Amino acid sequence: MTNQLNISEQVCFPVYLFAKEIINQYRPFLEELELTYPQYLVMLVLWEQETQTVNQLGEKLKLDSGTLTPLLKRMEHKAFITRIRSTVDQRIVNITLTKKGKLLKEKATCIPEKLMQAMNVTVEELAVLKNIITKILDK
Known part of the structure; x- marks a missing residue:
């Protein structure tokens, strides 16, 4: 009988390692753009719809304003975005x-x-992986 508490039996450990690895794989490509991985995620959302509120970004990226605000300040400093308070609601x-x-x-x-x-993966392999991850996250 295998011990269910062995790290080799856990699904969480390879998922954790994969998350770290994928961010490391992005790093050299993003450095060329002067972006960190979280900044890249913000840009992806803004490239879809170029004006968003901080709250909308937070909802889409699952980030709280305490994490998002300093990130956005650094992006504004790099002149990738502007942050403007609403005249209707400060x-x-x-x-x-x-x-x-x-x-x-x-x-x-x-x-x-x-x-x-x-x-070294195909579009099809990534689609399968994304579908499995999305299924788990949508529960």
Whole structure:
């Protein structure tokens, strides 16, 4: 009988290692863009819809404002985004891509392909992995 508490029996450990590995695989590609992985995630959301509130970003990325605010300040300092308080409600901060932030999208289009090559996986394999992960997360 195997011991269920052996680390080799745990699903959480390879998932943990994979999360670390995938971020490490992104790192060299993102350094070229002057982005960290969390900043890249923000940019992905903003490239879909270029103006979002901090709360909307937080909901989509599952990040609280305490984590998001310093991240956004650094991105604003790099001139990728602007942060503007709403004139209607001072508690609302709108995040908008700058021209520099919009132009960065062109440089980033090759990242998914480079990542697949670096990890030696196919589109189909990643789709299966993503579907399994999404199924677990949606419970």
